[in-house]
Amino acid sequence: MNSTPSKLEKHVSLSLPAWFDAEEMRFEFSPGDLDGAMRLAIALSRANVTHQTGGPFGALVVQLETGRVISAAVNCVEAQNCSSAHAEIMALSLAQQTLKTWNLSAKHQDVDLTLITSCEPCAMCWGAIPWSGVKKVVCGATKDDAEAAGFDEGARPATWIKDLNDRGIDVLTGVLREQAAKVLKDYAESGQTIYNP
Protein backbone atom coordinates (compact mmCIF):
# COMPACT_ATOMS: atom_id res chain seq x y z
CA MET A 1 0.00 0.00 0.00
CA ASN A 2 2.98 2.33 0.19
CA SER A 3 3.98 2.75 -3.41
CA THR A 4 2.26 3.46 -6.68
CA PRO A 5 1.75 0.29 -8.71
CA SER A 6 4.02 0.19 -11.74
CA LYS A 7 1.03 -0.03 -14.07
CA LEU A 8 -2.17 1.88 -13.38
CA GLU A 9 -5.48 0.53 -14.66
CA LYS A 10 -6.53 2.17 -17.93
CA HIS A 11 -9.84 0.51 -18.61
CA VAL A 12 -13.25 0.60 -16.93
CA SER A 13 -15.46 -2.36 -17.72
CA LEU A 14 -19.15 -2.49 -16.75
CA SER A 15 -21.34 -5.46 -17.64
CA LEU A 16 -25.01 -6.13 -17.08
CA PRO A 17 -25.94 -9.34 -15.25
CA ALA A 18 -25.92 -12.58 -17.25
CA TRP A 19 -29.68 -13.05 -16.86
CA PHE A 20 -30.23 -10.23 -19.38
CA ASP A 21 -29.72 -12.85 -22.07
CA ALA A 22 -32.52 -15.03 -20.76
CA GLU A 23 -35.39 -15.41 -23.12
CA GLU A 24 -38.03 -14.41 -20.60
CA MET A 25 -36.80 -10.81 -20.54
CA ARG A 26 -38.50 -9.23 -23.51
CA PHE A 27 -37.77 -5.54 -23.89
CA GLU A 28 -40.81 -4.53 -25.88
CA PHE A 29 -43.53 -1.91 -25.56
CA SER A 30 -46.07 -0.50 -27.98
CA PRO A 31 -45.35 2.79 -29.77
CA GLY A 32 -46.35 5.67 -27.52
CA ASP A 33 -47.19 3.42 -24.57
CA LEU A 34 -45.59 5.27 -21.65
CA ASP A 35 -47.00 2.87 -19.06
CA GLY A 36 -45.70 -0.06 -21.09
CA ALA A 37 -42.20 1.41 -21.09
CA MET A 38 -42.40 2.00 -17.34
CA ARG A 39 -43.57 -1.58 -16.79
CA LEU A 40 -40.31 -2.69 -18.43
CA ALA A 41 -38.24 -0.50 -16.09
CA ILE A 42 -40.10 -1.86 -13.07
CA ALA A 43 -39.72 -5.44 -14.32
CA LEU A 44 -35.97 -4.84 -14.60
CA SER A 45 -35.78 -3.43 -11.07
CA ARG A 46 -37.63 -6.49 -9.73
CA ALA A 47 -35.55 -8.92 -11.79
CA ASN A 48 -32.32 -7.45 -10.39
CA VAL A 49 -33.57 -8.26 -6.90
CA THR A 50 -34.94 -11.71 -7.77
CA HIS A 51 -31.60 -12.67 -9.32
CA GLN A 52 -29.72 -11.04 -6.41
CA THR A 53 -27.54 -9.11 -8.83
CA GLY A 54 -27.91 -5.64 -7.32
CA GLY A 55 -30.12 -2.87 -6.07
CA PRO A 56 -33.82 -2.57 -7.01
CA PHE A 57 -33.43 -0.09 -9.85
CA GLY A 58 -34.04 -0.42 -13.59
CA ALA A 59 -33.80 2.06 -16.48
CA LEU A 60 -34.06 2.21 -20.26
CA VAL A 61 -33.39 4.63 -23.08
CA VAL A 62 -36.22 4.48 -25.61
CA GLN A 63 -37.90 6.23 -28.49
CA LEU A 64 -41.36 6.59 -26.96
CA GLU A 65 -43.10 7.34 -30.25
CA THR A 66 -41.78 4.29 -32.10
CA GLY A 67 -41.52 1.80 -29.26
CA ARG A 68 -37.83 1.27 -29.96
CA VAL A 69 -35.66 0.29 -26.99
CA ILE A 70 -32.09 1.56 -27.38
CA SER A 71 -30.77 0.26 -24.07
CA ALA A 72 -31.97 -1.45 -20.89
CA ALA A 73 -30.08 -1.63 -17.62
CA VAL A 74 -30.12 -2.24 -13.88
CA ASN A 75 -28.08 -1.05 -10.92
CA CYS A 76 -24.65 -2.74 -11.17
CA VAL A 77 -22.79 -0.99 -8.33
CA GLU A 78 -21.86 -3.99 -6.22
CA ALA A 79 -21.44 -6.58 -8.96
CA GLN A 80 -19.21 -4.31 -11.05
CA ASN A 81 -17.31 -2.58 -8.23
CA CYS A 82 -18.37 0.85 -9.41
CA SER A 83 -20.35 3.33 -7.33
CA SER A 84 -21.39 5.26 -10.45
CA ALA A 85 -23.00 2.22 -12.09
CA HIS A 86 -26.54 3.25 -11.21
CA ALA A 87 -29.25 2.00 -13.57
CA GLU A 88 -29.63 5.42 -15.21
CA ILE A 89 -25.90 5.89 -15.87
CA MET A 90 -25.71 2.34 -17.24
CA ALA A 91 -28.72 2.89 -19.53
CA LEU A 92 -27.40 6.24 -20.82
CA SER A 93 -23.86 4.89 -21.35
CA LEU A 94 -25.10 1.74 -23.10
CA ALA A 95 -27.34 3.82 -25.38
CA GLN A 96 -24.46 6.16 -26.24
CA GLN A 97 -22.04 3.36 -26.99
CA THR A 98 -24.72 1.53 -29.03
CA LEU A 99 -25.37 4.64 -31.14
CA LYS A 100 -21.66 5.57 -31.12
CA THR A 101 -22.24 9.09 -29.84
CA TRP A 102 -21.89 10.79 -26.46
CA ASN A 103 -24.83 12.99 -27.43
CA LEU A 104 -28.15 11.20 -27.71
CA SER A 105 -29.80 14.26 -29.20
CA ALA A 106 -27.38 14.83 -32.06
CA LYS A 107 -28.25 11.81 -34.16
CA HIS A 108 -31.92 11.75 -33.30
CA GLN A 109 -33.27 15.16 -33.89
CA ASP A 110 -36.15 13.53 -35.77
CA VAL A 111 -37.24 11.46 -32.75
CA ASP A 112 -36.09 12.49 -29.29
CA LEU A 113 -34.86 9.89 -26.84
CA THR A 114 -36.32 9.36 -23.37
CA LEU A 115 -34.83 7.98 -20.18
CA ILE A 116 -37.30 5.71 -18.37
CA THR A 117 -36.31 4.97 -14.78
CA SER A 118 -38.06 2.93 -12.10
CA CYS A 119 -37.12 5.55 -9.49
CA GLU A 120 -36.35 9.26 -9.56
CA PRO A 121 -32.65 10.00 -10.21
CA CYS A 122 -30.25 10.58 -7.31
CA ALA A 123 -28.10 13.73 -7.26
CA MET A 124 -25.47 12.14 -9.53
CA CYS A 125 -27.90 10.80 -12.13
CA TRP A 126 -29.82 14.08 -12.09
CA GLY A 127 -26.55 15.89 -12.87
CA ALA A 128 -25.73 13.38 -15.63
CA ILE A 129 -29.01 13.78 -17.54
CA PRO A 130 -28.29 17.18 -19.17
CA TRP A 131 -24.94 15.90 -20.54
CA SER A 132 -26.57 12.84 -22.15
CA GLY A 133 -28.78 14.44 -24.76
CA VAL A 134 -32.07 12.76 -23.72
CA LYS A 135 -35.01 15.12 -24.06
CA LYS A 136 -37.36 13.54 -21.57
CA VAL A 137 -37.14 11.69 -18.25
CA VAL A 138 -39.95 9.49 -16.97
CA CYS A 139 -39.74 8.24 -13.37
CA GLY A 140 -41.73 5.66 -11.40
CA ALA A 141 -41.06 5.77 -7.67
CA THR A 142 -40.25 9.10 -6.06
CA LYS A 143 -37.47 10.29 -3.76
CA ASP A 144 -39.89 9.85 -0.84
CA ASP A 145 -40.46 6.23 -1.82
CA ALA A 146 -36.70 5.61 -2.10
CA GLU A 147 -36.00 7.24 1.25
CA ALA A 148 -38.88 5.41 2.93
CA ALA A 149 -37.17 2.18 1.88
CA GLY A 150 -33.85 3.39 3.32
CA PHE A 151 -32.10 4.60 0.16
CA ASP A 152 -30.18 7.86 -0.07
CA GLU A 153 -30.86 10.10 -3.07
CA GLY A 154 -28.08 12.53 -2.17
CA ALA A 155 -28.36 16.30 -1.97
CA ARG A 156 -30.42 16.64 -5.15
CA PRO A 157 -31.85 20.17 -5.17
CA ALA A 158 -35.56 20.66 -4.54
CA THR A 159 -35.62 22.49 -7.88
CA TRP A 160 -34.39 19.41 -9.78
CA ILE A 161 -37.35 19.24 -12.18
CA LYS A 162 -37.21 22.95 -13.02
CA ASP A 163 -33.42 22.70 -13.48
CA LEU A 164 -33.95 20.01 -16.13
CA ASN A 165 -36.89 21.86 -17.70
CA ASP A 166 -34.68 24.97 -18.00
CA ARG A 167 -32.33 22.85 -20.13
CA GLY A 168 -35.12 21.72 -22.43
CA ILE A 169 -35.70 18.36 -20.75
CA ASP A 170 -39.24 17.27 -19.85
CA VAL A 171 -39.77 15.40 -16.59
CA LEU A 172 -42.68 13.17 -15.63
CA THR A 173 -42.65 11.42 -12.27
CA GLY A 174 -44.89 9.07 -10.31
CA VAL A 175 -45.76 6.96 -13.38
CA LEU A 176 -47.00 3.59 -12.06
CA ARG A 177 -45.65 4.83 -8.76
CA GLU A 178 -47.24 2.17 -6.56
CA GLN A 179 -45.84 -0.74 -8.54
CA ALA A 180 -42.42 0.90 -8.72
CA ALA A 181 -42.37 1.74 -5.01
CA LYS A 182 -43.42 -1.78 -4.07
CA VAL A 183 -40.16 -3.19 -5.47
CA LEU A 184 -38.19 -0.82 -3.21
CA LYS A 185 -40.34 -1.73 -0.21
CA ASP A 186 -40.05 -5.47 -0.84
CA TYR A 187 -36.28 -5.13 -1.20
CA ALA A 188 -35.96 -3.24 2.08
CA GLU A 189 -38.15 -5.80 3.86
CA SER A 190 -36.10 -8.67 2.45
CA GLY A 191 -33.13 -7.45 4.49
CA GLN A 192 -30.77 -7.25 1.49
CA THR A 193 -27.93 -4.70 1.52
CA ILE A 194 -28.74 -1.04 1.28
CA TYR A 195 -25.27 0.23 0.67
CA ASN A 196 -23.86 3.59 1.56
CA PRO A 197 -20.21 4.50 1.93
Place this chain on the structure above:
Amino acid sequence: MNSTPSKLEKHVSLSLPAWFDAEEMRFEFSPGDLDGAMRLAIALSRANVTHQTGGPFGALVVQLETGRVISAAVNCVEAQNCSSAHAEIMALSLAQQTLKTWNLSAKHQDVDLTLITSCEPCAMCWGAIPWSGVKKVVCGATKDDAEAAGFDEGARPATWIKDLNDRGIDVLTGVLREQAAKVLKDYAESGQTIYNP
Protein backbone atom coordinates in the same frame (compact mmCIF):
# COMPACT_ATOMS: atom_id res chain seq x y z
CA MET B 1 -34.57 2.93 -36.41
CA ASN B 2 -38.08 1.53 -36.10
CA SER B 3 -37.59 -1.69 -34.22
CA THR B 4 -35.67 -2.82 -31.18
CA PRO B 5 -32.41 -4.50 -32.16
CA SER B 6 -32.51 -8.24 -31.53
CA LYS B 7 -29.58 -7.98 -29.15
CA LEU B 8 -29.13 -5.02 -26.83
CA GLU B 9 -25.65 -3.99 -25.76
CA LYS B 10 -24.74 -5.39 -22.34
CA HIS B 11 -21.29 -3.98 -21.80
CA VAL B 12 -19.91 -0.48 -21.26
CA SER B 13 -16.23 -0.11 -22.07
CA LEU B 14 -14.24 3.02 -21.19
CA SER B 15 -10.53 3.31 -21.96
CA LEU B 16 -8.02 6.04 -21.24
CA PRO B 17 -6.06 7.42 -24.21
CA ALA B 18 -3.11 5.36 -25.46
CA TRP B 19 -0.60 8.06 -24.47
CA PHE B 20 -1.10 7.10 -20.82
CA ASP B 21 1.43 4.33 -21.43
CA ALA B 22 4.09 6.73 -22.59
CA GLU B 23 7.11 6.89 -20.38
CA GLU B 24 7.08 10.66 -19.98
CA MET B 25 3.91 10.53 -17.92
CA ARG B 26 5.09 9.76 -14.42
CA PHE B 27 2.34 9.65 -11.83
CA GLU B 28 4.40 10.42 -8.77
CA PHE B 29 4.24 12.92 -5.95
CA SER B 30 5.90 13.11 -2.54
CA PRO B 31 4.00 11.90 0.54
CA GLY B 32 1.77 14.72 1.81
CA ASP B 33 2.59 17.02 -1.11
CA LEU B 34 -0.82 18.41 -2.01
CA ASP B 35 0.58 20.81 -4.62
CA GLY B 36 2.54 17.96 -6.16
CA ALA B 37 -0.63 15.88 -6.52
CA MET B 38 -2.43 18.85 -8.08
CA ARG B 39 0.45 19.39 -10.50
CA LEU B 40 -0.18 15.84 -11.75
CA ALA B 41 -3.89 16.55 -12.30
CA ILE B 42 -3.06 19.74 -14.19
CA ALA B 43 -0.41 17.94 -16.27
CA LEU B 44 -3.04 15.35 -17.20
CA SER B 45 -5.54 18.04 -18.20
CA ARG B 46 -2.91 19.69 -20.40
CA ALA B 47 -1.74 16.38 -21.90
CA ASN B 48 -5.32 15.51 -22.91
CA VAL B 49 -5.42 18.74 -24.92
CA THR B 50 -1.94 18.40 -26.38
CA HIS B 51 -2.74 14.89 -27.60
CA GLN B 52 -6.20 16.04 -28.78
CA THR B 53 -7.84 13.17 -26.93
CA GLY B 54 -10.54 15.14 -25.10
CA GLY B 55 -11.49 18.02 -22.87
CA PRO B 56 -9.00 19.84 -20.61
CA PHE B 57 -9.73 17.95 -17.41
CA GLY B 58 -7.59 15.59 -15.33
CA ALA B 59 -8.20 13.77 -12.04
CA LEU B 60 -6.60 11.23 -9.73
CA VAL B 61 -7.46 9.16 -6.70
CA VAL B 62 -4.55 9.18 -4.26
CA GLN B 63 -3.48 8.52 -0.71
CA LEU B 64 -2.17 11.98 0.14
CA GLU B 65 -0.24 10.86 3.21
CA THR B 66 1.73 8.12 1.46
CA GLY B 67 2.03 9.57 -2.04
CA ARG B 68 0.37 6.51 -3.52
CA VAL B 69 -1.55 7.06 -6.76
CA ILE B 70 -4.46 4.63 -7.09
CA SER B 71 -5.78 5.93 -10.40
CA ALA B 72 -5.20 8.73 -12.90
CA ALA B 73 -7.62 9.82 -15.62
CA VAL B 74 -8.71 12.44 -18.10
CA ASN B 75 -11.99 13.46 -19.71
CA CYS B 76 -12.92 10.69 -22.20
CA VAL B 77 -16.40 11.84 -23.25
CA GLU B 78 -15.86 12.21 -26.98
CA ALA B 79 -13.29 9.48 -27.53
CA GLN B 80 -15.32 6.88 -25.64
CA ASN B 81 -18.82 7.98 -26.72
CA CYS B 82 -19.95 8.44 -23.13
CA SER B 83 -21.21 11.71 -21.68
CA SER B 84 -20.56 10.48 -18.12
CA ALA B 85 -16.86 9.81 -18.76
CA HIS B 86 -15.69 12.99 -17.05
CA ALA B 87 -12.19 12.85 -15.55
CA GLU B 88 -13.56 12.52 -11.99
CA ILE B 89 -15.93 9.64 -12.83
CA MET B 90 -13.13 7.89 -14.72
CA ALA B 91 -10.68 8.33 -11.82
CA LEU B 92 -13.20 7.10 -9.23
CA SER B 93 -14.30 4.13 -11.35
CA LEU B 94 -10.71 3.12 -12.18
CA ALA B 95 -9.77 3.33 -8.49
CA GLN B 96 -12.76 1.20 -7.50
CA GLN B 97 -12.11 -1.45 -10.11
CA THR B 98 -8.39 -1.47 -9.23
CA LEU B 99 -9.18 -2.02 -5.55
CA LYS B 100 -12.12 -4.31 -6.40
CA THR B 101 -14.62 -2.36 -4.31
CA TRP B 102 -17.37 0.15 -5.09
CA ASN B 103 -16.59 1.78 -1.74
CA LEU B 104 -13.20 3.47 -1.51
CA SER B 105 -13.59 4.02 2.21
CA ALA B 106 -14.34 0.44 3.21
CA LYS B 107 -10.94 -1.08 2.51
CA HIS B 108 -8.92 1.96 3.48
CA GLN B 109 -10.09 3.05 6.83
CA ASP B 110 -6.44 3.30 7.86
CA VAL B 111 -5.63 5.86 5.17
CA ASP B 112 -8.45 7.82 3.54
CA LEU B 113 -8.48 8.33 -0.20
CA THR B 114 -8.63 11.73 -1.90
CA LEU B 115 -9.97 12.81 -5.28
CA ILE B 116 -7.66 15.37 -6.90
CA THR B 117 -9.25 17.19 -9.83
CA SER B 118 -7.91 19.93 -12.08
CA CYS B 119 -11.30 21.68 -11.99
CA GLU B 120 -14.23 21.76 -9.57
CA PRO B 121 -16.76 18.97 -10.19
CA CYS B 122 -19.84 19.58 -12.35
CA ALA B 123 -23.29 18.75 -10.98
CA MET B 124 -22.95 15.08 -11.96
CA CYS B 125 -19.48 14.56 -10.50
CA TRP B 126 -20.47 16.44 -7.34
CA GLY B 127 -23.38 14.02 -6.95
CA ALA B 128 -21.10 11.03 -7.58
CA ILE B 129 -18.54 11.89 -4.89
CA PRO B 130 -20.58 10.82 -1.83
CA TRP B 131 -21.26 7.38 -3.37
CA SER B 132 -17.57 6.76 -4.05
CA GLY B 133 -16.16 6.62 -0.54
CA VAL B 134 -13.43 9.26 -0.98
CA LYS B 135 -13.00 11.38 2.13
CA LYS B 136 -11.50 14.48 0.56
CA VAL B 137 -11.78 16.41 -2.70
CA VAL B 138 -9.08 18.82 -3.85
CA CYS B 139 -9.85 21.08 -6.83
CA GLY B 140 -7.70 23.37 -8.98
CA ALA B 141 -9.74 25.66 -11.22
CA THR B 142 -13.13 26.87 -10.02
CA LYS B 143 -16.59 26.91 -11.57
CA ASP B 144 -15.98 30.55 -12.51
CA ASP B 145 -12.82 29.58 -14.38
CA ALA B 146 -14.64 26.78 -16.21
CA GLU B 147 -17.53 29.03 -17.15
CA ALA B 148 -15.20 31.84 -18.23
CA ALA B 149 -13.70 29.37 -20.70
CA GLY B 150 -17.18 28.43 -21.98
CA PHE B 151 -17.77 25.18 -20.07
CA ASP B 152 -21.04 24.32 -18.36
CA GLU B 153 -20.89 22.98 -14.80
CA GLY B 154 -24.60 22.21 -14.67
CA ALA B 155 -27.02 23.21 -11.92
CA ARG B 156 -24.64 22.33 -9.09
CA PRO B 157 -26.08 23.89 -5.91
CA ALA B 158 -24.34 26.90 -4.38
CA THR B 159 -24.15 24.83 -1.18
CA TRP B 160 -22.08 22.09 -2.87
CA ILE B 161 -19.14 22.29 -0.47
CA LYS B 162 -21.33 22.23 2.62
CA ASP B 163 -23.37 19.35 1.15
CA LEU B 164 -20.16 17.30 0.87
CA ASN B 165 -18.92 18.45 4.29
CA ASP B 166 -22.23 17.30 5.80
CA ARG B 167 -21.42 13.82 4.48
CA GLY B 168 -17.98 13.81 6.06
CA ILE B 169 -16.07 14.82 2.94
CA ASP B 170 -13.49 17.63 3.11
CA VAL B 171 -13.27 20.01 0.16
CA LEU B 172 -10.36 22.25 -0.79
CA THR B 173 -10.60 24.36 -3.93
CA GLY B 174 -8.44 26.85 -5.81
CA VAL B 175 -5.24 24.83 -5.28
CA LEU B 176 -2.76 26.03 -7.95
CA ARG B 177 -5.78 27.74 -9.42
CA GLU B 178 -3.94 29.92 -11.93
CA GLN B 179 -2.06 27.04 -13.53
CA ALA B 180 -5.23 24.93 -13.64
CA ALA B 181 -7.34 27.74 -15.09
CA LYS B 182 -4.73 28.50 -17.74
CA VAL B 183 -5.26 25.06 -19.32
CA LEU B 184 -8.98 25.81 -19.66
CA LYS B 185 -8.28 29.25 -21.09
CA ASP B 186 -5.72 27.94 -23.57
CA TYR B 187 -8.15 25.24 -24.68
CA ALA B 188 -10.95 27.75 -25.25
CA GLU B 189 -8.62 30.03 -27.19
CA SER B 190 -7.41 27.14 -29.35
CA GLY B 191 -10.93 26.84 -30.80
CA GLN B 192 -11.29 23.14 -29.94
CA THR B 193 -14.76 21.70 -29.27
CA ILE B 194 -16.58 22.73 -26.15
CA TYR B 195 -19.34 20.18 -26.31
CA ASN B 196 -22.83 20.49 -24.95
CA PRO B 197 -25.88 18.49 -25.98
